[in-house]
Amino acid sequence: MDEMSAFTWMITLPLLASPVVYLAGRISRRRNWDVGMISHWLAFWALAATWIPFALAASDLDKNGPDTFQVGQIALRLDDIGLLLAGLSLGLGTLVVLYSGPYISPDHGREKYHSLLVAMVGVMMGLGCAHDLFNLWVWFEAMAISSFLLVAFYHEQAASLEAGVKYVVQSAVGSALVLMGIALVLAQTGTLDLDKIRLAADDSNMLLAAGALFVIGFGVKTAMVPMHTWLPDAHSQAPSGISAMLSGVVIEAGLIALLRSLSALAGVTPTWGELLMAFGVLNMTVGNLMALRQTQVKRLLAYSSLSHVGYMLLGLGIALYAQDASGAQGSFFHMLNHGLMKGLAFLAAGAFLYALHVASGDHSPLLISDLSGAAKSYPMMALGLSLAVLSLGGLPPFAGFMSKWQIFAAGFETHNGWIQALVIFAALNSVLSLAYYAPLVNTLYRQSASPLVQHGHPLSIWICIPVMILTASVIAVGIWPGLFNWLSDPAGSALLAAFGLGG
Amino acid sequence: MSTLTILAGGALALFAVGLYGLLITRNMIKVVVALQILVKAALLALVVAGKASDQINLGQSLAMTVIVADTVVAVIGLALAVQVKRVLGTMDLTELSKLRG
Amino acid sequence: MDWLIILTIGIPWLGAGLIWLLEERQSRLQHTLAVVFALAAGVAALAMLPSTTEQVELRIKIGSVFGDFTFVPDGLGVFLAVVATVVGSLAVIFSVDYMHGEAQLGRYYSLVLLFIGAMAGLVLADSLLLLFIFWEITALCSYSLISFYNDDPKAVEGGIKALIITQLGGIGLLVGALVIYAYQGDYQISRFLNEPEVLPTNMLSVMAFGCLIAAAAKSAQVPFHTWLPGAMEAPSPISALIHAATMVNAGVYLLARFYPAFEEVDGWTTAVISVGLLSAFLAALMALFATDLKRALAYSTISQLGYMVYAVGTGAIFASQFHLLSHAVFKALLFLSAGAVIHSVGTRDMRQMGGLGKQMPFMRAVFIVGALALAGLPFFNGFWSKELILEDGLHEGPVWAYVGMLAGAGITALYTFRMVWLVFYGERRGSGHIHEAGRLMKLSTGLLAAGTLTTWLLIGVFGEMLENTLIYHHLHVESAPTLLEEIITAPATLLALSVVAAGLLGWWFRAPLAGIAASFKPVGQAATSDFGFEWINRRVTDWTNAGANALRTTQTGSLNWNVFGIIGGLIVVLVILALGA
Incomplete structure (x- = not known):
């Protein structure tokens, strides 16, 4: 067994913290200790602490290249793709833990929630480091299990x-x-x-x-x-x-x-590239058409995820087909941006769901019409949700435009008529998606408030902070698209190298 | 026909049975059973593959790991089934197809 | 110079951010800040005028596929930036009266200022990607402001329609930018204009027609024009600023900017001329039969933009940009004074107006100034620029197009006088109290009226500026006296003026001509139903929705079906791989 290096700590820390979070929450509840949200804060600090080994691992990777950690037959290796996934899951995970403190009420088993969430973050970081087919499956299965409950x-x-x-x-x-x-x-x-x-x-x-x-x-x-x-x-x-x-x-x-x-x-x-492109186009079209007539906010966002996976697949397919890293770099950039945008959209929509439904014990879905006039009472959330969906629709100056552009540019760089046609089709899909994103924004900024909004509950500051951070980053990446290049560009090249294609 | 071929055929057959079960059953418990058959097919395939590549130990250790992971999934599946029964009062999957469109 | 570019774009954006943060009850502060920031942007843009250049003046390195964001403050760009910020300031000043007491003022002013900055950026940008980004931001602002009254379903529909149609056309520009990047390695427009041969011929024509589609969608040209009438749900200052004076000109600007590269593309100039002709002629007919004051003005905007597009098609870049300037001023004037009237009467239906001149003498005066310029009567600014277009068209363009444009000029005169008459003269047909417009409304319309009377004097300066800084266009513009003399003495002018006079007389003698008018009834019906373009829009929307609904039935919610999806996917992929390998 090698010495533990930074990246192994990055994976182990959340995995070790997970049972601690559970036990602490459980015991404090059994004993009726008045420590409020102990599991929530433990989970948050565990993930916050994980940023230290993450930063060390990132700089180590930058300096010395991929690092391997061997336990018997199993090898873990942190490369640029693994770092990208680790950064994404740790970043969004930290914000989500922060957000979930007030969102998850104690009687629903808060400790279970936080412990599983922390474990899921750790497992996903491990998944990115798997370098063995079966090991990959084990992490994958562990991720599934932690998300089932x-x-x-x-x-x-x-x-x-x-x-x-x-x-x-x-x-x-x-x-x-x-x-x-x-x-x-x-x-x-x-x-x-x-x-x-x-x-x-x-x-x-x-x-x-x-x-x-x-x-x-x-x-x-x-x-x-x-x-x-x-x-x-x-x-x-x-x-x-x-x-x-x-x-x-x-x-x-x-x-x-x-x-x-x-x-x-x-x-x-040689057909993997074409296959991914085909799935990409299928995903975009089906996702957008399915989302077009939705009345529930979260379901609409869910279908929009389908179409965004489509963009990533398109970029990856282009990269494999043209044997050029730029498509993959665009896709990984879009992956990061999608994490920001969709994270923001779901957290903001969730805040509305919480304020309008959940806080009063009502578990019915959040309808678009429920949000009528919500901007007046919840200006921060309304702005966040609006920017998130406009960014998802690919409007500048927000993050989503920039990464879509990178994918499109990679497609045109191939100088291949078919791929250029696919890019135009993808752009058409983006326009179609505005047909369901835009009404959401219009509804938020109406003047007549729906009855639910009039009787909405106030939101905790811990729900607002992650939303504000994500809003700011969606704008920041839109204005300065190079912000995440250090994560997405090497990952794209590493992918091509992993396929044995020059990179 | 060698033993390996027969076993591989068996894995494939089990796999088909599992999938078929998932396609037709409307009972929550049977769904879990069909899933188990599906995973057992994969287990058999792993052991056969280990043998075929002269690494029987590797194949078996993989299988052991899969059994552990698979048990957890089965437990979760059954726990959900119990909860479904408790909340909906039935195990019928038709009651579990309300989310559509 | 470079800091002036940053200021022109940055000041309004900063203002937008600040105003957004203000509370609803600080409305006085919101008004004041908006005016201050808009005026400051105007000053910054004006300060750029003396030092225009064709050189890259500002370069921001972005890297990877985004290239460098570059700005070139050449004569054309600076001039349009001035139009955007100055007309923007006037529209903001007008809004202080017009939007008095409205809710959500913060959102209104923020978006207006965001728009002003983006429009200035659009015309100053030299990176096509950057231009596209600003292009999309203006579309975003336009959409949000059209549906500013979100509670009104018509406003929401109009906004989304405008967004979707301009975005759909915007794909043409997206393709253009991607093509430049794919073959040139960066997005620099000036480099491309210098050497358009870096693109293979077929790619050049893809780009040329892509830009034409984008321009037609943005400038509301046939067949993409249907969004502009719907955009009239916006508050009137927005219609004046975005949908008459600035954003809709972006399309014409784009065509003019790329003309040197595209003029050799097979069929491109003919296509541009056809788009311009169809828009100018059909929209004029639609304006003739419109009953809604703002819609009539919207159709008239489409028609006038048609003239500019036509001018670009005939190679008359200077004439088109000069008409763009005249039109920006007089159409903003018409929209703002119409807005003042609507604000006062409370309806947009011209059938409910009539005889308003007595109560609103000032608005009548300025509206008539704008109307005479629109009709092309000497010696308003619209006269000079339109005559210039028609004269160039007669010499350089095909005759069939010229005849159509000439007829359009006649119809323009006819609908303009109809509009003036219906609103300000005759008997009052509606009811309710009428009050004269507020002081700030008078100030901004008065300034625009003064502009309508005088901007043609700039013909020499403007021409010189374009000639000196648009080096790839090889423009040769005569000095001002020569130009003016040429216009007055040209036979084309007399011809055009007689057509205009015929239009005027047609309205004057409408009673005796009633019989002939009756025979045009089918045309009127076709015009009011938008010549079937609206029908196409609706069909496309219906089909998309029907498709979406049909697809939704595939999500049955049944677990068995879901598993079948997985198995089916596996089989299909296996077959594909077996065939493909």
């Missing part, structure tokens, strides 16, 4: 249970498909290490089938159409902080797992 968190609500059941079953089917794929790879190549597989891989049908199993299996979690059907239910029924995590990080983690597994099979067929 969070999705079905309101387990007295029929709708929440329904979403949970679908999520569990579809995830489990997906992970079984991945296992079958792993078995095929093992039988064919005799190894599970990603690099060794890539070197040993030939164009046999077994490996081709394994690739299909990976695409579909991980695709369930990535919400690729037609495996997406769990997503609108789970994202709209989960507590809003979890919706933000699911949409902002978990589906992206699935995407990274998918890319890792495909990178091992890079030599099997």
Whole structure:
């Protein structure tokens, strides 16, 4: 066993903190200690402390290149893609924990929520570092397990249970498909290490089938159409902080797992790029059309996640097809931005859900019409939600425009007519998405307040702070698009290198 | 036909059975059972793959890990089933298809 | 110079941010701050006038695929920046009276100031990506301000329609910017104009037609014009500023800017001329039959923008930009004075007006000044610029287009006089108390009226500035006396004036001509139904919605079906890979 390095601490810290958070919350509740939100604050400080090893690992990676940590057969390796996922999950995770303090009432099992959330953040950071096919699956499964109970968190609500059941079953089917794929790879190549597989891989049908199993299996979690059907239910029924995590990080983690597994099979067929592009176009179209006629805010946002996965897939497909890192860099940039934007959208929508419904014990969904005139009573939240959706719709000067632009520019750089047509199609999709984002903004800024808004509850400062931070960053990235280049650019190059394509 | 081929065929058959079960069943418990069959197929496939690549130990240790993870999923599935029964008073999946569109 | 660019864009944006933060009850402060910041931006823009140049004056390094954000304050850009900020200031001053006592003033002024800054940025930008970013920001402001009265479903619909249509067209510009980047490696417009050959021929024509689509959508040209009438739900100062004087000109500006690169593209100039002609002629007819005062003005804007687009098509860049200036001034005047009238009467329906001249003599006077300029009567600013366009069109453009434009000029005169008559003369048809407009309303319209009478005097300075700084256009503009003399003595002018006079007489003798008018009834019906373009819009919307609803049935909520999705996906991918490998 090697010495623990910064990045292993980054993964272990949240994983160690998780049971502590649970026990502390549990014991303090049993004993009726008057320590209020102990589990919440423990969880927050655990994640806050994780930023230290994260920063050390990031600078270490920048200086010395990828670092490997060996435990017996299992190797963990932090490369630029892993760092990107770690940064995304830690960043959004910290804000979500902060936000969830007042959002989750004590009688719902606050300690369970926070402990699982912290564990999920740790597991996702681990997932990014897996360098072995089976290890990847283990982290992936752990991520799924930690999110199952969070999705079905309101387990007295029929709708929440329904979403949970679908999520569990579809995830489990997906992970079984991945296992079958792993078995095929093992039988064919005799190894599970990603690099060794890539070197040993030939164009046999077994490996081709394994690739299909990976695409579909991980695709369930990535919400690729037609495996997406769990997503609108789970994202709209989960507590809003979890919706933000699911949409902002978990589906992206699935995407990274998918890319890792495909990178091992890079030599099997040259069509991975085209396949990803095809899924990208499908996701965009279906996501946008499904969102167009939604009346529930969170469901609308959930479908919009589908279309944004589509943009990422398009950029990644372009990168693999053209063997040029810029598409992947755009996609990873969009991944980060999507985390910010969709995190903001779900947290702000969640704040409204909380103020208008949950705080009065009502678990019915938040309708768009409920938000009528909300800007007057909740100016900060209304601004946050408006900017988030306008940014998602790709309007400058917000973050979403910049990363979409990077993907589009990569598409045009290929000088390939078909890909350029796909880019134009993606731009059309962006315009279509405004047709459902814009009415949301209009509703928020009406003058006549809906009855729910008139009797809305006040919001805690801890709900407002994460929303403000995210609002500021959506604008900041829009004005200074180079802000996250240090994360997204090396990740894009690392992906191409992992596929053995120059980079 | 070698043992390995037969076992591989068995894994495939189990897999098909599991998927078929998920496609037709309307009962929450049966869904969990079908999932288990599906994962058992994958387990069998892993062991066979280990044997096929002359790494039987590796295959078996993978299988052990999968069993652990899979048990947790099964427990969660069953816990959800219990909760469904408690809240909705039925195990019928038709009661669990209210979220649509 | 570079700090003046930053100030021109930055001052209004700073103001926007500050005003947003103010409380609702500090409305006096909101009004004052808005006026101060708008005026300051105007001063900054004016200060740029003496030192225009074709050089890159400001470069902000962004890196990766975004290139450098560069600004070039050349004659055209600075001039339009001045129009945006000065007309913007006047519209803001007008708003102090017009928006008095309205709720959500903070949002109103913030968006107006954001718009002013973005518009100045749009015309000064030399990076096509930056231009596109500002282009989209103006669309965002336009949308938010059209639907400023969010409680009114018509306002919301109008705003979203404007947003969607301009964005749809904006894809053309997006493609243009991406094409430049893909072949040139950066977004610099000046570099591209210097050497358009870096693009392969087919890509150049993709870009040329892409820009035409974007311009047509932004400048509300046929067939994308349908959003502009709907945009009239905005408060009147917004209609004057965004939908008459500035944003809608962006399309014409874009075409003029890229003319040297695109003129050789097969069929491009013909397409531009056709778009201009169709818009000028059809919109004039629509204005003739409109009953809503602001809609009539909106159609008239489409028609006048058609003249500018036509002028670009015939290569008359100077004439088009000069008409842009005249139009910005007199149309802002018309919209603001119409706004004052509407504010006072409480309706936009011209059938409810009539005889308002007695109660509102000042507004009548300034409106008539604007109307005479619109009709193209000597010696208002509209006369000079329109005659210049028609004269160039006669010499450089095809005859069929010229005839159409000439007929359009006649119809313009006709609808203008109809409008003046219906609003200010005859008997009052509505009821309710009428009050003369507020002092600040009079101030801003008075200044614009003075401008309408005088901006043509700038013809020499403007021409010289464009000639000196638009080096890729190879413009040759005569000195002011020569130009003016040429316009007055040209046969084209006499021809145009007689057509205008015919239009005027047509309105004067409308009673004896009633029989002929009756035979035009089908035309009127077609014009009021927007010549079927509105129908196409509705069909597209309906089909999209129907498609979305149909797709929603695929989300059945059944777990079995969801699992089937996974299996089906697996099979399809297996088949694709088996075939593709």
